[in-house]
Amino acid sequence: MKTCLVVDDSRVIRKVARRILENLQFEVAEANDGAEALKSCKEKMPAAILLDWNMPVMDGITFLRALRKEDGGKAPIVVFCTTENDLAHITEALTEGASEYIMKPFDGEILEAKFSEVGLL
16 A cells, blocks of 8 residues: 655644545555654655645755655655745745645645646556
């Protein structure tokens, strides 16, 4: 079973994403911020990461840069899921190694489409 780490400081967003991803046959882990996510990735690298931008402790883009430097850290497909919708944020995320970028709010149809596009489904 494919694994996905959902990284968001909102418990509600994590739970919604978990429900959708489990219906898509993913094993789901959760992290509250980038630092927690990095620790989780060092223990077990997921196939995919659904990542928020704005979080306390370590934000999403800082996490992504750190992840890509880890052993095996270039492997996970990273999909940013955030309210940041300006071209500068999108460009920065894709330049730093994100595979896709979706806006909040999202639904199962959007997640399924994006995960299909990047070859996870």
